[in-house]
Amino acid sequence: MKHLMKAALVIGIGLALVASVTAQQAPDRSKAPAPGPVPALKLPPIQKRTLANGLPVWIVTMPKVPVVQVNLIVRAGAATDPAGKYGLASFTSAMLDEGAGTRDALALADAIEFLGINISTGSSWDASTVGLFSPVSKLDDALPLLGDVALHPSFSESEVERLRKERLTSLMQQRDNAGVVANAAFGRLVYGPRHRYGAMAMGNSVSNGEMTAQEIRAFHAQYYQPQNSHLLVVGDVTPDTILPKLEKTFGGWKNGTKPAAPALPAAPQHAAKQIYLIDRPGAQQSQIRIGWIGVPRSTPDFYVLEVMNTVLGGSFTSRLNQNLRERNGYSYGAGSMFDMRSTAGPFYASSGVQTDKTVESLREFFNELTAIRQPIPAGELDRAKNYLALGFPAGFETTGSVAAQLGELVIYGLNESLFNEYVGRIQAITVADAQRAANQYIQPDKFAVIVVGDLSKIEAPIRAANLGPVRVVPVDDVLK
DSSP: OHHHHHHHHHHHHHHHHHHHHHHHHOOOTTSOOOOOOOOOOOOOOOEEEEOTTSOEEEEEEOTTSSEEEEEEEESOOGGGOOTTOTTHHHHHHHHTTSSBTTBOHHHHHHHHHHHTOEEEEEEOSSOEEEEEEEEGGGHHHHHHHHHHHHHOBOOOHHHHHHHHHHHHHHHHHHTTOHHHHHHHHHHHHHHOTTSGGGSOTTOOHHHHHHOOHHHHHHHHHHHOSGGGEEEEEEESOOHHHHHHHHHHHHTTOOOOSOOOOOOOOOOOOOOSOEEEEEEOTTOSEEEEEEEEEOOBTTOTTHHHHHHHHHHHTSSTTSHHHIIIIIISOSEEEEEEEEOOBSSOOEEEEEEEEEGGGHHHHHHHHHHHHHHTTSOOOHHHHHHHHHHHHHHGGGGGSSHHHHHHHHHHHHHHTOOTTHHHHHHHHHHTOOHHHHHHHHHHHOOGGGOEEEEEEOHHHHHHHHHHTTOSOEEEOOHHHHOO
């Protein structure tokens, strides 16, 4: 009996000790754990070479997977479109893979599919890109196809007409998309009708309807030159293995007259709050855009704007999204961004909100746009900095993402040290830095406010709310 009592006592003491240790080790679930240290970003070096014709080549070796991404960057984006020919850069880029070399569009598509590769074309405001993603084992056959698409597109009359019909159909459909109309209206009303940023990058139905194959060929000849381009290669290759192949594909590419860089005029800044209403009868949502002219990518305030805007509207946990989506339920999502380009692109906050909550949403937008000008609590600022710093390495996980990051350096003339400096520069931003940037770049009393929705339901309440002067704008005025 004594032995049983002694054993029970030992077991009881042991269980008490275990319970005590367990209690001491139990995690505190009342708050989120502190983030771990930001991992150092260790990128392979950029190996810089030049082909015989002067075409610069940057090579980054990533040997883990036997694939390669090759991007040809051409400094010919929508900003280079001539007046009256808006959409020419976009049209030209879209035509590149509609027949090239000795192959028509179908034969080219078949050749690409047979090799199991991908060739892509696209354009932005500041550049056009022709990209190849291929297994290393297919490069000898894939690179000539890339060369044909970039250097020897057919631009046949029949394919131009086919693509024209597609683009005109797309533009017609966009008239029924309130978000697209809101974006177009924002550009037109903030930059004005004479500035290139005042029209869509794709152009409009008039310019696309008048574009000719001859004009597309002339644009390609003018801008698609070695001296106006840059080749980026990322993947399981080295300079010794890839350069002879690149020389064979691109070495015969000749320069012509050097194209002039686009000279966009400085647009006057929006000086006073103005609300613009555009009717979309029957709309269940109102599309809202609020902002003005922002900054170019070259701004010295890049890092502080990254942090400040992350707090305001640059992430799911941002103030705008938490307010309009999570707290009030007016929207599926809200955010803000600085659309940085070679010259000052727009800053805007945006969302699609319930029609019957349009006025309330506008008030909440302005509440947050005003509040961001006050000092951001240190903890909130730290969370934004960690969000950016911890997410930055994800942009370097694949050959395609690395090539895209290199493309930003090339297009905007940025120093390659940016990659290694990014985390440190972000983490160095202070509360005072963020407040200074917010007060300089976020001035809600001067912002343009665009609302696209059912005016039979929203115009009277917006006018009655006295949020600012109101003007109704016909949709045709902003889609010209």
